[in-house]
Amino acid sequence: MTERPLRDTPGMPxxxxxxxxxxxxxxxxxxxxxxxHERGHFTWMEWTKRLATEIAAARARGEHDDGTRYxxxxxxxxxxxxxEKNLVGKEELSTRKHEWDVxxxxxxxxxxxxxxxxx
Amino acid sequence: xxGHHHDHDHDDVDAGPPLGDLQLRVRALESLLVDKGLVxxxxxxxxxxxxxTKVGPRNGARVVAKxxxxxxxxxxxxxxxxxxxxxxxxxxxxxxxxxxxxNTPKVHNMVVCTLxxxxxxxxxxxxxxxxxxxxxxxxxxxxxxxVLKEFGVTVPDDVEVRVWDSTAELRYLVLPxxxxxxxxxxxEQLAELVTRDAMIGTGKVEAPRPKAKx
Numbered sequence: 224m225t226e227r228p229l230r231d232t233p234g235m236p237x238x239x240x241x242x243x244x245x246x247x248x249x250x251x252x253x254x255x256x257x258x259x260h261e262r263g264h265f266t267w268m269e270w271t272k273r274l275a276t277e278i279a280a281a282r283a284r285g286e287h288d289d290g291t292r293y294x295x296x297x298x299x300x301x302x303x304x305x306x307e308k309n310l311v312g313k314e315e316l317s318t319r320k321h322e323w324d325v326x327x328x329x330x331x332x333x334x335x336x337x338x339x340x341x342x
Numbered sequence: 343x344x345g346h347h348h349d350h351d352h353d354d355v356d357a358g359p360p361l362g363d364l365q366l367r368v369r370a371l372e373s374l375l376v377d378k379g380l381v382x383x384x385x386x387x388x389x390x391x392x393x394x395t396k397v398g399p400r401n402g403a404r405v406v407a408k409x410x411x412x413x414x415x416x417x418x419x420x421x422x423x424x425x426x427x428x429x430x431x432x433x434x435x436x437x438x439x440x441x442x443x444x445n446t447p448k449v450h451n452m453v454v455c456t457l458x459x460x461x462x463x464x465x466x467x468x469x470x471x472x473x474x475x476x477x478x479x480x481x482x483x484x485x486x487x488x489v490l491k492e493f494g495v496t497v498p499d500d501v502e503v504r505v506w507d508s509t510a511e512l513r514y515l516v517l518p519x520x521x522x523x524x525x526x527x528x529x530e531q532l533a534e535l536v537t538r539d540a541m542i543g544t545g546k547v548e549a550p551r552p553k554a555k556x
Binding site for chain 2: 248250254255259264267268270272287289290298302305310319322330
């Protein structure tokens with residue numbers, strides 16, 4: 224494992240109040256986990272265990288974890304936990320993802336992407 | 343804003359799909375949670391906005407400044423941080439306990455989460471990228487003085503460095519030393535000096551530089 228000094232970590236903000244999310248989807252993923260927890264769907268302990276497992280697995284795969292992939296692990300952990308808690312199943316998630324993909328591809332550039340509502 | 347670079351070879355360049363894999367997954371999950379009534383989209387936006395812009399490290403800075411000027415508050419803060427922080431209206435969303443670590447001329451505290459980047463969100467907002475990165479997480483424990491040096495903090499040999507590993511139930515906030523030369527400052531002015539890094543323990547609070555004569 225190559226350990227690079229903190230200074231060489233790409234994307235590491237040295238400013239005091241640098242951006243906390245790199246991209247909007249990270250903030251969305253963050254918010255969903257916090258809100259599901261607040262509504263009592265899982266304990267924060269359950270959540271952090273899931274997240275830690277995800278991070279440990281990435282490390283075991285040899286992924287270079289410089290912090291920029293943190294929310295990738297976050298999202299993967301959340302997908303697994305909602306399936307485990309029978310909130311959102313793996314298959315419906317995959318179907319819905321496909322629907323968004325189709326919607327996005329058929330939406331002209333500059334228009335908001337929306338899913339067609341079924342009734 | 344600096345240029346966004348892709349260091350992965352997904353097909354989301356020019357001719358690729360308008361939404362990348364991660365964006366699609368987030369949209370899919372969020373829309374399903376909304377459809378099922380598990381998440382209220384308006385409340386979700388409000389929550390994100392709170393963490394992104396309103397919470398920030400400013401809450402923590404106010405806690406520190408108050409502790410500097412009010413010895414009784416400081417006592418309460420060190421004895422029961424969760425309650426003392428809640429006095430200022432900052433309440434943990436995850437029900438975690440807060441512990442405040444006081445830096446002294448003999449002890450320098452720094453905080454890390456070696457497992458999963460637990461972080462005191464209510465007082466510090468969302469964690470910076472480096473806090474979540476493997477180099478900080480692992481090296482802070484093995485070589486804290488080396489890490490501090492990279493942050494520009496030199497800790498004299500006779501000062502003990504204590505590294506605290508956060509957990510899901512226990513989050514730490516460092517109470518930095520009040521810099522000399524700030525005796526005349528008001529609480530709000532002091533709060534402006536307190537940086538996020540100082541409250542993680544990877545920085546020190548500096549007195550304001552004397553202003554040029556008007």
